Each structure stands twice: as structure tokens, then as C-alpha cells.
Amino acid sequence: xxxxxxxxxxxxxxxxxxxxxxxxxxxxxxxxxxxxxxxxxxxxxxxxxxxxxxxxxxxxxxxxxxxxxxxxxxxxxxxxxxxxxxxxxxxxxxxxxxxxxxxxxxxxxxxxxxxxxxxxxxxxxxxxxxxxxxxxxxxxxxxxxxxxxxxxxxxxxxxxxxxxxxxxxxxxxxxxxxxxxxxxxxxxxxxxxxxxxxxxxxxxxxxxxxxxxxxxxxxxxxxxxxxxxxxxxxxxxxxxxxxxxxxxxxxxxxxxxxxxxxxxxxxxxxxxxxxxxxxxxxxxxxxxxxxxxxxxxxxxxxxxxxxxxxxxxxxxxxxxxxxxx
Amino acid sequence: xxxxxxxxxxxxxxxxxxxxxxxxxxxxxxxxxxxxxxxxxxxxxxxxxxxxxxxxxxxxxxxxxxxxxxxxxxxxxxxxxxxxxxxxxxxxxxxxxxxxxxxxxxxxxxxxxxxxxxxxxxxxxxxxxxxxxxxxxxxxxxxxxxxxxxxxxxxxxxxxxxxxxxxxxxxxxxxxxxxxxxxxxxxxxxxxxxxxxxxxxxxxxxxxxxxxxxxxxxxxxxxxxxxxxxxxxxxxxxxxxxxxxxxxxxxxxxxxxxxxxxxxxxxxxxxxxxxxxxxxxxxxxxxxxxxxxxxxxxxxxxxxxxxxxxxxxxxxxxxxxxxxxxxxxxxxxxxxxxxxxxxxxxxxxxxxxxxxxxxxxxxxxxxxxxxxxxxxxxxxxxxxxxxxxxxxxxxxxxxxxxxxxxxxxxxxxxxxxxxxxxxxxxxxxxxxxxxxxxxxxxxxxxxxxxxxxxxxxxxxxxxxxxxxxxxxxxxxxxxxxxxxxxxxxxxxxxxxxxxxx
Numbered sequence: 001x002x003x004x005x006x007x008x009x010x011x012x013x014x015x016x017x018x019x020x021x022x023x024x025x026x027x028x029x030x031x032x033x034x035x036x037x038x039x040x041x042x043x044x045x046x047x048x049x050x051x052x053x054x055x056x057x058x059x060x061x062x063x064x065x066x067x068x069x070x071x072x073x074x075x076x077x078x079x080x081x082x083x084x085x086x087x088x089x090x091x092x093x094x095x096x097x098x099x100x101x102x103x104x105x106x107x108x109x110x111x112x113x114x115x116x117x118x119x120x121x122x123x124x125x126x127x128x129x130x131x132x133x134x135x136x137x138x139x140x141x142x143x144x145x146x147x148x149x150x151x152x153x154x155x156x157x158x159x160x161x162x163x164x165x166x167x168x169x170x171x172x173x174x175x176x177x178x179x180x181x182x183x184x185x186x187x188x189x190x191x192x193x194x195x196x197x198x199x200x201x202x203x204x205x206x207x208x209x210x211x212x213x214x215x216x217x218x219x220x221x222x223x224x225x226x227x228x229x230x231x232x233x234x235x236x237x238x239x240x241x242x243x244x245x246x247x248x249x250x251x252x253x254x255x256x257x258x259x260x261x262x263x264x265x266x267x268x269x270x271x272x273x274x275x276x277x278x279x280x281x282x283x284x285x286x287x288x289x290x291x292x293x294x295x296x297x298x299x300x301x302x303x304x305x306x307x308x309x310x311x312x313x314x315x316x317x318x319x320x321x322x323x324x325x
Numbered sequence: 326x327x328x329x330x331x332x333x334x335x336x337x338x339x340x341x342x343x344x345x346x347x348x349x350x351x352x353x354x355x356x357x358x359x360x361x362x363x364x365x366x367x368x369x370x371x372x373x374x375x376x377x378x379x380x381x382x383x384x385x386x387x388x389x390x391x392x393x394x395x396x397x398x399x400x401x402x403x404x405x406x407x408x409x410x411x412x413x414x415x416x417x418x419x420x421x422x423x424x425x426x427x428x429x430x431x432x433x434x435x436x437x438x439x440x441x442x443x444x445x446x447x448x449x450x451x452x453x454x455x456x457x458x459x460x461x462x463x464x465x466x467x468x469x470x471x472x473x474x475x476x477x478x479x480x481x482x483x484x485x486x487x488x489x490x491x492x493x494x495x496x497x498x499x500x501x502x503x504x505x506x507x508x509x510x511x512x513x514x515x516x517x518x519x520x521x522x523x524x525x526x527x528x529x530x531x532x533x534x535x536x537x538x539x540x541x542x543x544x545x546x547x548x549x550x551x552x553x554x555x556x557x558x559x560x561x562x563x564x565x566x567x568x569x570x571x572x573x574x575x576x577x578x579x580x581x582x583x584x585x586x587x588x589x590x591x592x593x594x595x596x597x598x599x600x601x602x603x604x605x606x607x608x609x610x611x612x613x614x615x616x617x618x619x620x621x622x623x624x625x626x627x628x629x630x631x632x633x634x635x636x637x638x639x640x641x642x643x644x645x646x647x648x649x650x651x652x653x654x655x656x657x658x659x660x661x662x663x664x665x666x667x668x669x670x671x672x673x674x675x676x677x678x679x680x681x682x683x684x685x686x687x688x689x690x691x692x693x694x695x696x697x698x699x700x701x702x703x704x705x706x707x708x709x710x711x712x713x714x715x716x717x718x719x720x721x722x723x724x725x726x727x728x729x730x731x732x733x734x735x736x737x738x739x740x741x742x743x744x745x746x747x748x749x750x751x752x753x754x755x756x757x758x759x760x761x762x763x764x765x766x767x768x769x770x771x772x773x774x775x776x777x778x779x780x781x782x783x784x785x786x787x788x789x790x791x792x793x794x795x796x797x798x799x800x801x802x803x804x805x806x807x808x809x810x811x812x813x814x815x816x817x818x819x820x821x822x823x824x825x826x
Contacts, residue, residue, distance in 0.1 A: 038655065039371040045662045052378055066371060070509065070526035077523070102514075107523065153781060159514035181780050182511050184773065187649050191592050194646060195465035197781065206662075210647055210669025286667050323514060 026086055026263050030061040033253075034082075034090045036075025038068040041185070042123070042206035042287070046251055047091040049283050050120055053274040058266070071160045073099050073106060076254075080108035084256040086263025089117060093251045094162060097309035101317045102160045110310065115264050117253035118271045118297035119305060123289040124224040124248050125166050126208045127237065128217045130196045138221040138240040142174060145200075149176040155189040155198040158182050159322060162249045163189065165313070166202035166223060168320050173242040193217055204249050205230075205288025223247045230288050250292075250309075252302040264299060272297040332454060335681030339689055344384050344682065351388035352690050355395015356697060360403055360705075361723050366396040368730040370656045374663070382664035383679050387686040389660055390640070393653050394446065394687065397636045398694050401438040401629055402705055406431060407720060409540035414632035416535055416762050417600040421617065421624030423543075428620050431709060433566045435702045437574050437622055438629040439695055440566075445582040445630035446691035449637035452586050453644070454684050457673075460590045460638070461645040467591055469777035470788050474798035475591075476771040479598045480764065481802050481809075482605040491809070494760045497751075501764020502771075504529060512776055524736035533737045534765055536724050537744025538751065538758040544717050545749045570622050577607050577627035585634030592642040592650040596635035597770075601763050603631035618757075637687055644680060646670055 035047045044066060051062040067075035072095040079090035100110040127138070135141040145152060154171070156164040159182060171178055181198055183189035186207050192198050194216050202223070209230060212219035221237045222228050223246055237245040253271060255264055274280055275291040284290055295301070317323075338344065358369045370389055377385035397414065404415040405422035418438060425434035452460075467475075480498060507518045508528030519525040566574070584606065585599040607627040608617045617624050639650040647668035649655035661668050666676060673680040708716070728737050748758055782788030790796045 038652065039367075039374065039659060041655065041659070045659050048374065048378075048659070048663055064374075068527070070523050074523055074526070158511055159509075179780060179783065181777060183777075184511055187655065188592070191465070191642070191646070191648050192468065194648070195468060197468040210667045210671060214670035216646070216670045283663070283665060286665055287662065 026260075026266050027058055027060040029087065030063050031058070031086070032088050033062050033064050034075050034079050034088065035064055035066050036068060036072035036090070036092055036095075037066065038185075039064075039066045042204055042249075043091070043093050043251065045206070045287070046121060046123075046284075049280060050091070050253075050271075050274060053277055053280050054267075054270050057270045057273050071095060071099055071102065071158075073103055077107040079254065079256055080113035082256050084115075084258035084260075086255065086259050086267070088256060089267065090114070090254040091120065091251060092254065093249050094165070094247075094309060095160065096252065096254070097306055098160060098165060098313045098317065100310050101314045102323055104323060111307070113257050114254040115257055115259045116299035116302040116306070117255055117264060117267045118275075118299060119292040119302050120251040120253060120271070120275070120297070121284060121289050121291050122224075122248040122250040123204045123206055123287070124222050124228055125162065125202055125204055126212065126222050126231075126234070127166075127170065127200070127202045127220045128193070128208050128212065129200050129220060130193055130198070131215065131217055132196060133199055133218055135220075138235050138237070141220050142240055142242070145174055145178070146176060149174075149178060152178050152199045153181050154178045155181045155183060155193055155201040157186040157189050157203070158184060161186075162247075163201060163203045164322075165316070166245075166247050167200075168316060168322075169223075169245045169247055170200075170202055170242070172316070172319070173237070173245045190217075209288040228288060230285075250305060252305065254302075268298055328455060331677065331681045332685065334677060335454075335683075335685030336689075338383055338678045338682030339387060339686035343381070344387050344686065345689070347380065347384045347388040348391050348686050348690050349693055351391020352395035352398075352693050352697065354388075355392040355397075356399040356694065356701075358392070359396035359399020359401075361727060366393050367652045367656065368727075369396070370653060370660075374656065374660055377660055378663060382661070382666050383682045385660060385664060386657065386679070386683055387690075389657055390683060390687060391690045393657075394633065394636050394690060395694060397633050398439065398442050398698055401442070401625075402435060405434045405438065405625075406705060406709060407540065407716075408543040409720065409724070410535050414597075414600040414628070414635075416539065416759060417604045417628040418625055418632075419539055420604070420759055421619075421621045424618065424620035425622075425625065426709070430620065431706045432702050433570055433622070434625050435705060436566050436699065437570065437626050439698045439702070441574060441578045441581065441626040441630040442633040443691055443695040444578055445585060445632075445634035446637055446694075447688060448582050449586045449589070449634040450684060450688045450691065453638060453641055453687070454681075457641050457645050460641055464590045464592060464642060465646075466794060468792070469774040469781055470792050470795040471798065472591075473771060473774040473778050474789060474795040474802070475598070476767045476774065478798050478802045478805065479601060480767055480771065481805050482602065493754075493756045497756050497758070497760040498764040501761040501766075502768035504534065504761075505765045505768025506772070508769075511773060512780075522736060524734050528769065529740055529765075530728065530734070530737045531766065533728050533740040534744050535762060536728055537741045538748030538761065540720070540724060541741060541745025542748025542752050542758070544720065545745065546752060547713060548717070566622075573622040574626035577603070577623040578630045580606060581627040581630030581632075582634045585631030585636075586638045588631075589635030589638030589650075590641045592639075592646075592648050596639045596650065597766050599631040599635035600628035603627040640683070640687070643668060644672060644683070647672065 033047055033051050035044050037043045047064050051064050055062045067078050072092060076090060076092055079088055082088040135144040154167050156167050167180060186203060189201060190207060193201050211217045219231060219234050221235050221240060223237050225246060227236055272294040275294040275297045281291050370392055400415040401418045404410040404419035405426050408419050408423040410416040410419045422434045507525060509516050509526050516526055581603040584603050588599045589596045604624060604627060607623045608614050611623060642648045642650045643654045643657060647670060649658050658668050666679060725738055728741050751758060778788055789799060
């Protein structure tokens, strides 16, 4: 049995030393950051901003790869089965949590297939309307929508999109049912809102802030607990008494399950450095959002967020009876 | 005048040595990726995005824009030389351009395409500068009902794309519509005809379909009969258009520019129609419609102009509203945001140097493209003298890389193979791929807008005739149908084609 012990010892030694090597040398080559949406979209923009900063910190390029399709589940599925060596990560938003309910035949198990790196940012959403919609503020909008529920239309960027989820919350909060008009992405939905073809939409500040500033659409309220710096006059939904409508598009970075702990730690440390970088904060501020606090750039914070969000959205989606498969 | 001082600012910005350099890099890259079959502007711009972070916002956007319209120039090259369209617009160019090439007039076809593109690009750029804000208002009048009627008009007119039997053209259009249905239904989220393959959840890839039914099918046909190919390589013909050729291209070029500019401003996919619409119009009003499909100069000049004009005016919704009209524009939005310029209705007022600089650079870029492309024609045509058994594996390799690079999806490669086989069979059956492609491109838009219009109209179908723009378009559709179905017209049509066969 001596041989056995020597072998085991040697093996353990190799593993240990490779582990040590890993911690020291990781990353030795470029890292692929999969974004499960098309290039140019809001999530892609967040990813590219973060990837650029992380590249500097890690000393290796973090390359964004767009694997769009099926509401982000294709890209997530690809990372779930990617080699868990720390060189493939996923940057995904709230859809990671909602897809767990929206898609009843996911190719991966959302809670079991990933290791967590950390939270990146929470983008607020805004409730907006076409520029000539009658109500002037959120309080009168609430009354107006209740009175005209059978004539108003609400746009969204497709089944399961953030704008769809936020629209559901809005209608549930007001206990009304509006005609919902799905589009293929935010761009066409915004076009029709600008053209006055639809009445209402709830979308990320990334897409709406410039239009609100330009007066081409009306901004009624924000879905965050506090008002936004860029729109100090815009009330929060809670101020108007819309219960349970608080929602933000949180983004997190994931790695395939089984990624070496050293790699995850290094990525997480890098993320925390980046989150504290004022230049990132400045870029994100342009989009009406802010980096998550560096203390949330941790595996534990992301895991807690994902678990609570899955639990939160399950009943909402089930009540609405909308599935994306 | 405001316009003059604005344009002055624009040319001062775009004319700086750095910006000129990046404009040049952009158009060269664009031409190259346009020439490589399958590799599209979207994939290239996505790959180059990180590089642009280091540049000034204006320089990076000028370069990206250059790649986009440069690719429109380059895309026609492969369509003409090897019947391999990389984008929906060059699919139309392939119809007559490739026939010209087979007649030994590849140089003429390439020159006509380049000249048409330059003219259209210049005129459309001027339109963007003068009319952008006004055109935006018109574009926003287009709701779901209007788009539906526009797409219907496009589809009905598509029958003119074919030069064989109307029945076969109709069948091809319908087959295209059916293929376009594959993917997730956006209103219910239900996957349709995906056979459980999630990679097809967002539909079949256009590039895969186009490369398959046009390019791969053509390769199969060439391999089957090497004689055709020898004819092609021995008869290179003149490189330059004759005086008669130039005369034949002027009117189609003007009409194409007008049509393309108008359709390009519609953010909901109007630009897709530009080259198809131009081809239809040219064939309708041509004195020699029998030439179409057999190497007509007008069939290349019109669509190429329309396509390039549309490419320029599709910047209008982006620049004036911050709304991307197509995936390339969406990437430009991403590039702008990363540069700290959030696109929206305020860009022109807040960043005049950027706004007018991009517009001025488009004209400069178009000039560079024509200077760059005309001398290259001789080189491209020489490509045809490469022995086919050397050329076709290279084409296949580039196609595969290109198609894969669009979505990094192997199923797209299976689709290329499948559609290649299908294209070959269709060719044997004398069914033409162009109406199929148009059906495929327009089908999803047609369905999406039909259903959206019905949702917005609360199930009332009169919405299509009570909205004036929609009603006008539907009226035009009816007229086109009547003209096509009038017995004497179709009789004349049959005569024309039996003579030509």
C-alpha cells in the first residue's frame, strides 16, 4: 500500500501545486465573456464597459462574445456546458432568474449549473408614455389608466423581456388588464412609442433617459426605491402607491459550475476593483444607472439575489400564465 | 444658412487627417468583408467594437459607418462574380449581375454597380443632411398597419422578380414565407417548426439561406458541367461599360436612388425592400423586360443604387431619434454609448461636430470607395481565371466561416448544406430563388405587423383601410395585381418569355 500512498501523495501534490500555480498565474490567456443577447443592446453595453475595465485589472483581454437567442437561454446554456476552467464566463441580467420559470424545458438547471462571481449593476426602469398622452404626472396617470383600461395599449420588447415583466407588475399593481403589444426588441417598441402608435411602456433607463430628456416621450415614474439623480423630479412608483412594482434590471457574472475556486476569487476580486472605479461609474451614469456597491461584487451576493429573484418571479409569471416555450 | 455652416463643420471634422484615415480604414475593411462571401458587416463591426474604445467617438463612428456602407459596395462583387450574395440587397444584384458575368461582362457589371452605388450614396447623403428631421416625422407615421400594407405590396410585386412562370414564382414566394415562419412566435412565445432545436428558436439565418440557395447551388451546378465555366473564364470581355451601357444605367440609377432613399428611412425594415422594389419597377417599365434575368444593365444599376441609397438613409432614424433601423445600426448605438454619447433626439443639437462629421464622412467615404473600387475591378475579374477546382473549395471555406461567424452557431452550417441541396433541386426544376428569398425576408415582417395591427386595432380589420397611408399602399397593391392578372398582359408576358427561351 506504500505505492498507493506515494501515488496519492504525488497526485495530491500535483493538484496542490497546480492549484497554487493557478492562483498565481490565472489568467494566462484571454477570457471569453458570453453575453446572451445581441451586440449593441443595453446588456451588451454593460458587458463591454465592464469587460474593458476587467481586462486592465486582470492583465488579460476579456473578450465579449454575443450568443443571442431564445431570451438569453442559448448563451446561458452554452456557458453552462463550457469548460469550467475560468476562461469562460457569462454576463446575464434578471432574465437568468425569470427564464427559470418562463422556460419549462431549459437545457440547464439555473441554480445548479453555475458558480457565482458577483453582481454588476442594477439598472432602474422607467414608466413612460407617448408624448401626447393626457396625464401630466404619475398620480393622474394611475387614475387615467384605471378609467381608460379598455382603450390603452402597452408595448414591450417581447415575451419575458424586462419591459414585459415590468408591464405585468404595473398592470397587477393597478389591477387592470391593458392590451399588451409585443415587439422584437426595445428599438421597434420605442419607435412605435415615439410615433404614438402605442400608449405606454416600462423600460430600462438605458433606453428611455435620452428620449425623456428630449421630450419625445413622457417619463412618469421610476421603479427604484429612491428617485434617480438624472431625473430628480420623477417620482418613484412607491410614492404613487403602486405596491410591489419595484423592479430593476440587475446584472451578474457567472462561471460554469466547477470553475477552480482560485479563478472565481480572482474574477470576483477584479469585479470588485472595477465596481469601485469612478470612470465606470461615470460611464454607467450616462445610462442612468450606477455600479453595484463593490461589496455586492461577490459570489454570495449574486447567489442570494438569484435565489430571491427566482422565488419572486415564479408566482408573477404563473399568475399571468405566460410562458416562453 | 444653417445647413452650409453645419456642413462646413461636418467637413472640417471629417476632413481631419485622423478621421480621413479611419474613414479609409473603414471603407477598405468594409469592401473586404463585403467581398468575402458570408462575412457580413454585423459580425465585423461586433468584432471591431473593442478596438474603437481607444479612438475618439467621431473617429470610431466614422470608421464603423465606413465598414457598413463599404460592405454594401463589396457585397455586390461576390454576387456578380460567383452568384454568392451576402445580404438580402445583393441577392437581387446576383440575378442579372451574375448573368452578365457569365456573358463575359463581369467588369461592366461591377463598374455599373460601383457607379450606381456612388451616385446613390452621394445623393442620399445630401438628403440625410437636408431632410433628416423632416423625414423622421414621416417615418414615425408608419405604424404596424402601414408596414403590413407596404410588405404586402412588396410581396405581390415580387412575382416580377422571376422570369419564368408566374405559378412557380408564386410557389417560391410562398415557400419563402413558410421558411420565414420558423422560430419563436413573438406574440405567444411558442416555438414553431424548430423540431426542438433551440438554435432555431430565433428563426433560420438569412445568410445561411442565401448562401445555400444561391451560392452552394451554383457551385454544384458548375461542378456538374465544367463547360459553362470554361466559357466564363475565356471570355472576360471589356472591363469598362460602353457608352450604351452607361446610357442604359442612368434612368434606373435615378429611380433606384429615389426609391432606396424613401424606403431607407423607415426603421421597421423598409430598407430590405429597396433593391427588390427597384428591380420590380425597372422590369415593369423596361422596354426590354425579356432581358431581365439574362443580364440586364438596368437590373444591376437600379437595385444597387436603391440598396446604397437605403443604406445611407437608414442612418436617419439613428441620428435623429437614436433608434437603430437594423442590427448594424444597433451596434453603432452600442459603440456610441460606450463612447459616452447616448443616442437620442438630442445628438444633433448637443454634439453637432459628431452628427455633421458622420454625415460628411459618408460622402467622403463614398468617394473613397469609388476611387478604391474601380481599379480593383480588373483584379476581381481576374479571380474568375483561377481554375474552378481551386476556387470553389476556397469559396466554400469562406462561406462556412462567414455563416458561422454571424451567430457562432453550427446549426447555421447544417442549414447552408440543406439549403444548398434545396437550391440545386430548385434550379433543376427551373424555380428561381429570388422570390423565395424575398418571401423569407418579408414573411416574418408581414406576419408581425399584421398581428400587431390587429392587436392595436382591437381585432378590427378596417384599420388597414381607414388609415390613409395604409389604404394608399393597399390600393397600389390592388393595381399591381390587376395589371398582372389582366389576361392580355399575361398573354403578352408569355409571348415575351417564349421568345426569349
